[in-house]
Amino acid sequence: MSIKQLIFRNLKKNLKNYYLYVFALIFSAALYFAFVTLQYDPSMTEAKGSIKGAAALKAASVLLLGIVTIFLLYANKIFIKRRSKEIGLFQLIGMTKNKIFSILTTENFLLYFGSVLLGILFGFAFSKLAIMILYRVTGVEAIATLHFSAQALIQTLIVFVGIYLLIMLTNFIFIKRQTILSLFRVVLSTEGKVSKISMLEIVIGMLGLIFIIVGYYVSSKLFGGDFNNEAKLYLAMIAILGFVITGTYLFYKGTVRFVFNLIRKKKNGYLSVNEVLSLSSIMFRMKSNALLLTIITTVSALAIGLLSLSYISYYSAEKTARNYVPNQFSFTNTDTAGTFKEKLNENHIGFKETNVEVLRVRADLSSVMKAKLEASSTATGLNPKNVILSVVSDSNVKGENLSKRNIYLTGVSDLQQSFFKIQDSGQIIWKTKKEKMLQNYTGMKKDSVVSIPFSAGMPTAVVNDSVFQVLKDGLDPSLQTDASHYVGIDVTKETELQKANDLFQKQQYKAGQFSRMEMLHEQKQNMGLIMFIVGFLGLAFLITSGCILYFKQMDESEEEKPNYTILRKLGFSRGDLLAGIRFKQLFNFGIPLVLGLIHSYFAVKSGWFLFGTELWTPIILVMVLYTALYSIFGILSVVYYKKVIKEAL
C-alpha cells in the first residue's frame, strides 16, 4: 500500500470516528466567517455608523478568534491522543518521525480545509440569519441583503491557515517527544493516580470555598459605598476576580474531592452503583481537570453575566427613557416648547401640556444622606451639608397634596442610590438667601417629575406649594441654570406620536430638549448591537465549552469502558449503569454550570443598576436559556455513554 493510499484510507476511517473534530472545525469556521462577513458588510454601516460599533465588532472578532483557536487546539489534542497507537505502529514498522508527521499533515490538511470550506458555506448562510436578527434587535429597518465578501473570505482563510500551522506545530512537538513505548501507553497515563485524601487537599478544599465566599461578599459590597474612589473600586474588582477565579480553581482541585470524600466516608464502604459511577469517578478526575473546568466556569460566568447585563439594558430601555424624560417630549423653557406646540397645531395633532417651574436651592442633607456619603463624597465631590437640589411644587405633581412640613424626593435612580445611600426619613434644611428652613423628609419615589437637564443626576424635591413660594422668594440667582421651566408635552393619540416625533426631529433643537421616542430608539440601537455581539460571543462560548466538556466525556467513557465491563459481568444491567451515568453527568456538567450561574449572578447583582432598572426578568430568562442550550451537550454525552456501555460486554 502506498503512502497515498494510506492517507486516503486513514481519512475515510477518521471521518467516521472523529466526526466531532470535523464538527468543531465546521462550526468554528462558520461562526468566524459569519461574524467577519457581518463586519465587512456594507449594509451594516447604518447599525455600525450610528453607534460607532465598528470598534466593538472588531474587538469581538479578536475575542472570537481567541475562543476558536483554543477550542480547535483542544479538539486536536484529543484527536491526536486517540491516534497515538497508530502513530506508534507506524514507528514500529520503521517510518521516521518526519515521515509520520508528513502523513499526518497531509491527512489533516484535507480534513481541515475541507471542513473549513464547508464551514464557510454554512457561515455565509448563517450570517444572513444573523443580520436579520441584528436588524430586529436594533430596530434598523432595512432588508437583509448580503454580499459575499471577498475580504471576509480572505481574512477567514488567513486566520484558519494560522490556526492550522499552530495545530501542526503542536502535533510536531507531540510526535517528536514520544517514544514508541510511550505512544502505546499514552491513553493510560493521562489521569492522575488514585490516592488518599491528604491534609493538604482538605486545606485546599476549605480555601476554595472560603475564597469564593469572600469574592461574593466583596462583590455585594462593591457599590455599597465602602470603596469610594476609582482606585479602590478598581482594586476591589481585581480582588473579586482574583478571589473567585482562584477559589473556583481550588474548588475543583480540592473541594469537590473533599466533599465527595465526606459523603463516601459516611457510607462506610457501602456504595450504590450510582455512587460508584458518579462520586468515585468524578472525585479522581475533577482534580486533573481543574484548570480546564476553571476556564469553562469562568467563561460561562462571563458569558451569562455579559448576556444578562446587556439584556438588562435592552429590556430596561423604555423604563430608563421614562426616568430621564417623564413626558413624550420635554423642553427646558417655554419658548422652545412654544415653537413645537405651534408645529403640532399646524399639523392638527392634539396634545396635553405639563408645566413645572423648577427652582434650584441649596440644602443640608446631612441627616438624610448618612454615613455612606462621607465616604463617597470624595469620589463625587459632594458635600451632604451643601447640596444643590431642584425643587418643584406639589401642585405640579398629579395627585399629590403635601402638608407644609413634609417633603419627599423623586427621580432617584438605583445608580444614584449606589453612590449615596439616602435614608427613608430624616430632616432637610433649606438654605435660602433669607433664612434656613427645616422640613421633614418622608421618603423617596422613583418616578421623576422633570427631565434629566433639571435633575442633573441628583434627586428632585417635591414640596408644598406655599413652601415653594417661600423658597422662590429667597432664591439665589447664581444657582439657577438655563433650565428653569420644564414643559412636558404628551400627544393625545398614540397613533400620532410618530408624526409628532418626525416634526420634533425636523426642528433640530439644541441640547436639553428630548423626545422620548427618539431616546428609546437610540437606546435600543446602542444596546441592540451590544446585545447582538455579546449574544454571538455568548453562543460561541456556550457551544465551545459544551463541546470541550463533551469531548472530555467521550474520552473518559472510553477510559472507563473496562469498568463497565466488570460491572456488567457482575450483573449490573445496562439500565443500572446508565442511571449511574446520568447521575454522573448531572455533576460533570452541572457543577461547572451551577458555579458559573452563581458567579454570574453575583457579578450581575453587584452592578446591574448601572445598566438598567429591571433585574429579575432578564437575568432569569438568560439563565434558563443558557442552561437549556448547555444541557443539550450533557444529554449528547449520555447518549455516547449509552453506546459505550452497550459495547462493554
Add this chain to the structure above:
Amino acid sequence: MTILEAKNLHKSYGNKFNKQEVLKGLDFSFEKGEFVSIMGPSGSGKTTLLNVLSSIDRINSGSIMIEGNEITGMKEKQLAEFRKHHLGFIFQEYNLLDTLTVKENILLPLSVTKISPAEADHRFTMLANELGIYELKDKYPNEISGGQKQRTSAARAFIHQPSIIFADEPTGALDSKSASGLLNKLSELNRSRNATIIMVTHDPVAASYCSRILFIKDGQLYTQLHKGNQTRQEFFKDVMKTQGVLGGVQNEH
C-alpha cells in the same frame, strides 16, 4: 443436590462461511458445595464454557439449569438480574474498580440487595478477616499486591452468598506463594460456607485443590477425575498424568 446441570452445550463463533465450533455437545452437572476444576489445553474451550455457564455469553443450543432455572432462554435484563443475585465471579485480572477502596469493591454486589448497612458491615468483617484483608479495607487497588487484589476479588464473589462462584484462572497472574494462599482460602470458604466453586485453570497445582476435575479437549468432555480420599499430592500426580496424555499434540503419522 444438583445445582447446575448442563445438557448438550453447543457454541460456535464466526459466520456461516467461517465457522469455528468451540463447544461440541457437553453434558455435566455440579452438586451443591462442590469445588470443581475445568482443565484443558489452550483452545479447548475452557473460558468459553465458563462464560457460557456464567451467562456472560450465550450458547447456540443446549440447556443450562441453575438451581432449577433455565437460563438459556432469559432476556439480557433477566440474566443481569440473575448474575447479580445468584453468581459470583473471580477473574484472572482481578477486575477491581480502581476508583473504589477494597471495602467498597467488596461490598459492591450488596448494593443492589436489600441488606442493611449494619448487616453488610458484619458480613464484610467476617469475610475480610477470613481472607486476611481486613487491614487493607481503606486502601485502593493500586496500593496492594496481586495476591491481595485477588483475595479482594474473592471476597467480592462471596459477599452476597451466591449459589455458584465462577473463577477464571484466579491464580494465573499470581506468584506461587500467593496462589497457594488464595487456593487454601478458597477451599476453606468452600468447606465453611458450603459454597459451590467452579474454577477454570490450566495449572495442575491449582486444580489439585478441587474435589473433582473435568478435562475438556476440543470442545468435548475428555475425562474426569475424582479426588476421593487421596491426599492433594497423590491427586496432583493423577492430574499430571492425565494432562500428559491430554496435552500432547497427536502425531499424525
